[in-house]
Amino acid sequence: MKVTAKEMATALLTRHEGRRKYVYTCPAGKLTIGVGRNLEDTGLRDTEIDFMLANDIDAAEMALQRLFGLHVVLFWTTHQQAALLDMYVQLGYYRFRSFKKMIAAISRGDWNLAAQEALDSKWARQDNPTRAAVIANMLKMTE
Secondary structure: OOOOHHHHHHHHHHHHHOOEEEEEEOOOOOEEEEOOEEOOOOOOOHHHHHHHHHHHHHHHHHHHHHHHOHHHHOOOOHHHHHHHHHHHHHHHHHHHHOOHHHHHHHHHOOHHHHHHHHHOOHHHHHHOHHHHHHHHHHHOOOO
């Protein structure tokens, strides 16, 4: 089977550039990621941004299902799910899990208290108060 030029280039670039999942500074002093992707000059294409966001949302959805139980998450409103997905993607596992009172309120189905607990946080006061207010309102939406 003949190797294509793209397959050969993929192997060459991977060998020469390496494969890194975290940002690093290349020898030319540019922020780089993956297999030599110069983030400063090339950046990301819209399709790549959309792909990464979809992966992040999928990972957040699975994490919320593990945390609360799939049978529970399925009964949340679309607004509640979207609000928690937004929070989880932004905060990540450890920061999201630090919202113990909010998580406990959600587990009891007390969405008003969950919204209040989200607002009573450093995240809501310092990170983005407008975003936190939107999320809190969405948590209270029962339809």
